[in-house]
Amino acid sequence: MEDFAAVLHSHGFDICEPFETQYYNLKKVPETLPPISTFSRPRTLSFLIGNSKHIWPILKAHVRALPSVSEHPLDDYVHVIIPKLVEAHFPGIASKIQYTTSKDDDFIHFQLLAHITATSYYNKALSLCVHPKHGPWKAFRAVVTLDLPFPNLEPYAPIPLIDPYPECHELVSHYRNLFFESVKGYCTQCRDPSADPSHKDKCVLFRMGDGTLTGDEVRKWYSEKRDMTFIRTVSNHQHLIAARDAATWDAVKDQRYSDQQLRYHYSKDTSIFFDLEE
Template structure:
């Protein structure tokens, strides 16, 4: 009930990928294997509900509007995650939890983990969590997450822990690091409805809110054979040339009128090209087109050049 009540508000923030999971399952099958700190469990024990939160390109105009209107966001070194996402989720969940329980409630720090937190006691393996719980495939070559409808045009923002019982999500999935080797590319639309949700691919605000995981769940997509100009060596060379900026570097604000046309750096171009290559392979092998969901160049400029073009 809490998650259902929170979902419209999350979408309003631009957080339009909402994916529930068992906290106990994450701790046992991911945190233990990767030597990561366990996520906290609450009154439901191992069946405590965790929620992986992500976004499509629809977050950008919402974030940009908030950045222009709120000084606190503009002053923040990391305006997207620390200035916009964290306080936005905390305010929303305080309202939802208070309404649900009838008493003043807040989402404490130890129940909200942001994607850019890399301290050992705060790090959550969000791409691996998304892969093994069925939200998105983690490409072993490019290390990009590929969603069955949105392609590589998604981002992870946070994991939150809710004091609810996740046992209704049974049966617990049996995750696999390998994709189904026997899957037929011509039949891959089956795995969309197999999850029990199949939003219109043109609806970029569609929320992937899974109610339960079907018994015998498997990921139905074939491995993406990165061949020719999309070879593993080619992509690894691009990755070695790309150095992501640190979150401590406050983005430089550019005025579209004063600074002229927007220009992406060579690094940003490489990252954009890499995502496009993976999207192309996904379209060829699975048949799902994701061009509608491609990030804007403004988003790319912000994420990889730390520049805000407004």
């Protein structure tokens, strides 16, 4: 298992946590979320894979060496490299890989998974998980499940993490409220006084800003539409970045993404890969 983590690390994925698949299936909320495949075993081995800022120079070099850049180079890198590494490391063993972008029956609630496996504390005020070493400066990429038994003999019972920085909640909420307000303002129909007033009841952006969208509605909207332009708008994403900064305690300040990486994540502007070195 250590070797697999080391190989992932050298490809930019410095978070690799083994966990017992059945634990997520048992603890997932809402219960209607799809379970992870167990390969019909009583105890099955899965890995939660993610990255901190560690991935950025590796990803940048990879993208620069490509003949042309696709629309989502980071997603493409993840979708190509992780299966390759799994195949090379576990030859002949059946596996299933589910990504943060996977939908429908393959959807995994990554933040809940990270929280219950004590990998990262899920700060709901921020809508981000915070990691003991990386703070909020990390993302998940995939869950790899293998047709192998979970190796520990003792019961799998991780001790939940406690909130590492409860003092941040007030400031985080302040920036999140600014974000919500600007999201509501992003919808032209919501801004138009002559528009049908019932529009707001149906408008995903308005209701997101209002905080009334349910998890199920979000997933439905996200699978069908995935129009992210409201986040890509600088006036909006600057509030999200400010909330993330507010949730960064002193000891993890050095984990903050570089300005280049931040700009890429929030704007998805691929020309950033060809910017001069920072």
